[in-house]
Amino acid sequence: MIEVRDIHKSFGDAHILKGISTTFEKGKTNLIIGQSGSGKTVFLKCLLGLFEPEEGGIAYDGKLYADLADEEKRDLRQEMGMVFQGSALFDSMTVEGNVKFPLEMFTKQSKSEMKDRVDAVLKRVNLIDAHHKFPSEISGGMQKRVAIARAIVMNPKYLFCDEPNSGLDPKTAILIDNLIKEITEEYNITTVINTHDMNSVMQIGEKITFLKDGLLEWEGTKNEIFKTDNEAVTNFVYSSDLFKKVRQMYIKEQN
Amino acid sequence: MNYLASVGSYAIMIREVFKKPTKWRIMKSLIFKEIDELIFSSLGIIIFISFFIGAVVAIQTALNLTNPLIPRDLIGFATRQSVILEFAPTFVSIIMAGKVGSYITSSIGTMRVTEQIDALEVMGVNSLNYLVFPKIIAMLFYPFAIAISMYVGIFGGWMAGVFGGFLTSEDFITGLQSDFVPFHIAYAFVKTLIFAFAIATIPSFHGFYMRGGALEVGKASTTAFVWTSVVIIILNYILTQLLLG
Numbered sequence: 001m002i003e004v005r006d007i008h009k010s011f012g013d014a015h016i017l018k019g020i021s022t023t024f025e026k027g028k029t030n031l032i033i034g035q036s037g038s039g040k041t042v043f044l045k046c047l048l049g050l051f052e053p054e055e056g057g058i059a060y061d062g063k064l065y066a067d068l069a070d071e072e073k074r075d076l077r078q079e080m081g082m083v084f085q086g087s088a089l090f091d092s093m094t095v096e097g098n099v100k101f102p103l104e105m106f107t108k109q110s111k112s113e114m115k116d117r118v119d120a121v122l123k124r125v126n127l128i129d130a131h132h133k134f135p136s137e138i139s140g141g142m143q144k145r146v147a148i149a150r151a152i153v154m155n156p157k158y159l160f161c162d163e164p165n166s167g168l169d170p171k172t173a174i175l176i177d178n179l180i181k182e183i184t185e186e187y188n189i190t191t192v193i194n195t196h197d198m199n200s201v202m203q204i205g206e207k208i209t210f211l212k213d214g215l216l217e218w219e220g221t222k223n224e225i226f227k228t229d230n231e232a233v234t235n236f237v238y239s240s241d242l243f244k245k246v247r248q249m250y251i252k253e254q255n
Numbered sequence: 256m257n258y259l260a261s262v263g264s265y266a267i268m269i270r271e272v273f274k275k276p277t278k279w280r281i282m283k284s285l286i287f288k289e290i291d292e293l294i295f296s297s298l299g300i301i302i303f304i305s306f307f308i309g310a311v312v313a314i315q316t317a318l319n320l321t322n323p324l325i326p327r328d329l330i331g332f333a334t335r336q337s338v339i340l341e342f343a344p345t346f347v348s349i350i351m352a353g354k355v356g357s358y359i360t361s362s363i364g365t366m367r368v369t370e371q372i373d374a375l376e377v378m379g380v381n382s383l384n385y386l387v388f389p390k391i392i393a394m395l396f397y398p399f400a401i402a403i404s405m406y407v408g409i410f411g412g413w414m415a416g417v418f419g420g421f422l423t424s425e426d427f428i429t430g431l432q433s434d435f436v437p438f439h440i441a442y443a444f445v446k447t448l449i450f451a452f453a454i455a456t457i458p459s460f461h462g463f464y465m466r467g468g469a470l471e472v473g474k475a476s477t478t479a480f481v482w483t484s485v486v487i488i489i490l491n492y493i494l495t496q497l498l499l500g
Contacts, residue, residue: 075379087368088374
């Protein structure tokens with residue numbers, strides 16, 4: 001579980017995060033949504049430990065990040081997996097090399113143990129024949145699956161995803177969403193996903209956190225988001241006619 | 256003020272490069288890869304440039320020796336001195352600042368743009384150590400490339416002098432061996448090692464801290480080349496004053 005306690009983050013005069021408190025539970029897919037410039041990326045980078053908040057703190061399973069020694073922070077980082085918006089695969093390495101990288105870096109496993117683990121995670125993300133291909137030789141959806149495989153190869157406790165299905169066709173986007181949800185449940189990890197995609201919200205959003213102007217505006221489940229009368233949330237989530245109709249149908253069905 | 260801030264950031268970067276080392280097994284393979292990329296792949300251009308620079312120095316010296324009282328073996332002497340003291344260590348280093356420097360800036364800059372550096376950081380890897388340290392170690396082999404440059408430069412001078420009909424081979428070799436100061440070689444290699452550090456680290460700094468997209472990667476490469484050249488020229492002056500002055 002991740003507890004966020006009143007965090008503030010500024011860059012120069014720009015006060016980006018203005019006091020956010022929330023919790024992200026284990027075994028659930030937690031989604032962060034909000035308009036561009038609402039502070040989602042900065043928030044995610046604070047959760048990853050790439051930015052340190054000026055005020056407040058973040059606790060990972062009860063351990064406050066700011067109180068950890070450098071070595072403990074390093075160990076904590078190894079318990080985190082991250083899927084970047086652009087996949088961020090190492091383009092000079094093959095698919096196998098990318099997935100094996102954290103194992104080579106941080107474990108003392110033998111070559112055969114590493115190979116077995118890489119094969120297992122690649123199989124888990126449904127990539128079987130791509131071991132020796134370079135990232136530039138595979139599709140965007142496959143790159144995302146490699147990024148997920150790399151993120152879970154060390155059995156992380158926390159999985160962070162930044163716009164995991166941006167740039168993907170709707171069918172592949174759903175596959176990636178479902179894969180993340182399945183992995184979250186299977187590995188019992190705390191997953192936090194930064195997204196703009198309302199399909200993801202409806203599909204896998206077990207807990208949704210809506211940020212607006214650096215503040216937490218609304219929190220709830222995907223069922224609650226249909227019923228909320230928070231104007232900022234409804235303006236954002238139901239900005240398209242399609243989602244407006246989906247919402248009306250849902251409310252009608254509930255009544 | 257911006258320049259001062261950059262110098263401060265550069266110093267911090269250098270400190271970070273030597274902190275929290277990457278596993279030796281991985282570092283070893285990275286160092287070999289960088290030796291191949293930075294040194295071996297540059298040998299062709301170094302040999303080509305050195306040969307013709309040596310040849311041009313010999314021809315220009317010969318054409319300026321109009322006084323019959325000045326011995327022709329001065330061509331060999333001037334070629335040796337010019338190539339060993341300046342052309343091999345300094346001129347070739349400026350070429351390398353362009354060739355190797357732009358490779359370093361663009362490769363690290365592209366990793367920054369495509370979030371590969373963020374991926375390393377998130378995993379808990381010291382990205383500066385992982386990316387820059389192997390380049391610094393690989394560039395320790397740069398003096399070997401400069402030794403080849405010196406040899407080829409002098410050989411180019413001999414070819415141009417002898418086959419251009421400016422002097423005999425014996426005269427060239429006599430000039431080459433006259434008034435030889437071994438310390439000049441040490442001076443050249445000290446300079447080369449310091450330039451190597453600049454060539455490895457200044458482009459890395461510009462690549463690592465760049466912001467933006469593909470266009471900015473190109474701009475960062477150009478800026479890195481300009482600054483590496485400026486630093487090499489300033490260091491050349493300071494080192495010459497300190498070691499020979």
